[in-house]
Amino acid sequence: MRIDLHTHSSTSDGTDTPDELVREAARAGLDVVALTDHDTFDGLDVAVATGEEVGVQVVRGLELSCAHRGASVHLLGYGVDPADPALAGEMQRVRDGREGRVAGVLAKLDALGVGVSEESVRRHVGDSPSVGRPHIADAMVEAGHVVDRTEAFDRYLADGGPAHVERYAIPLARGIDLVRGASGVAVIAHPWGRGRERVLPPDLLAQLAAEHALDGVEVDHQDHDRDARRRLRKLATRLDLLGTGSSDYHGTGKTDHDLGCNTTAPEVFAEISARMAARR
Ligand SMILES: [Zn+2]
Numbered sequence: 335m336r337i338d339l340h341t342h343s344s345t346s347d348g349t350d351t352p353d354e355l356v357r358e359a360a361r362a363g364l365d366v367v368a369l370t371d372h373d374t375f376d377g378l379d380v381a382v383a384t385g386e387e388v389g390v391q392v393v394r395g396l397e398l399s400c401a402h403r404g405a406s407v408h409l410l411g412y413g414v415d416p417a418d419p420a421l422a423g424e425m426q427r428v429r430d431g432r433e434g435r436v437a438g439v440l441a442k443l444d445a446l447g448v449g450v451s452e453e454s455v456r457r458h459v460g461d462s463p464s465v466g467r468p469h470i471a472d473a474m475v476e477a478g479h480v481v482d483r484t485e486a487f488d489r490y491l492a493d494g495g496p497a498h499v500e501r502y503a504i505p506l507a508r509g510i511d512l513v514r515g516a517s518g519v520a521v522i523a524h525p526w527g528r529g530r531e532r533v534l535p536p537d538l539l540a541q542l543a544a545e546h547a548l549d550g551v552e553v554d555h556q557d558h559d560r561d562a563r564r565r566l567r568k569l570a571t572r573l574d575l576l577g578t579g580s581s582d583y584h585g586t587g588k589t590d591h592d593l594g595c596n597t598t599a600p601e602v603f604a605e606i607s608a609r610m611a612a613r614r
């Protein structure tokens with residue numbers, strides 16, 4: 335049984351439509367795939383329908399933009415009730431914040447001599463209800479300022495980069511409460527990737543588990559090196575947190591994140607499924 339619990343479609347910043355993504359998952363030999371677009375549920379119905387057609391179980395997921403001590407932290411939610419008003423309200427606030435910062439980022443890029451037009455960014459956003467930095471990065475690639483999204487982030491767009499603009503993100507503990515309050519299973523995405531170990535040290539994860547009923551942490555992720563995975567797995571066991579593994583697939587939008595490059599153990603997925611069912 336091959337299980338991948340973290341993927342993005344063109345409904346957020348991936349390049350496959352939800353339908354294409356699930357067909358791709360079938361071709362990649364996955365039995366289970368979770369669609370976890372950023373701050374939106376819009377791709378889920380199509381993905382689930384395609385999954386039924388091609389024989390792949392699609393888990394309804396979400397990746398919520400949270401923050402802790404000024405650093406961005408991503409929270410995965412599985413089996414979340416999309417009609418929950420508290421969560422829906424906060425998600426709208428996050429999407430408004432994304433929208434609101436585009437002009438600021440474009441002005442900074444302009445001043446840095448690597449400007450792109452708002453129209454070209456819109457073109458890359460397409461049907462997505464959730465405009466993000468990756469769309470700006472795509473416009474920069476198209477304009478020839480950078481070779482790929484990675485260079486756009488490393489040189490300009492990343493947190494603290496010269497073209498970064500702050501936006502609203504949900505305080506992490508509140509994000510966990512919202513996911514749990516909406517009957518979901520809460521798992522912190524790539525907690526120790528890209529220097530985040532300082533932001534999310536073991537004692538904080540212990541506190542989130544004890545006081546906010548955090549369900550798990552993503553252990554096997556491309557942003558974690560072998561040592562980080564080993565230590566995180568040990569910590570998860572000690573704190574009785576579920577440890578997942580996933581690709582964070584973005585289609586052609588992110589290299590080295592192929593579907594199924596990391597997977598979640600069947601017994602861990604069985605526990606996630608049991609919790610989703612119990613909370614429904
Ligand atoms: Zn993420």
Ligand SMILES: [Zn+2]
Nearest residue numbers: 340342397582
């Ligand atoms: Zn992701």
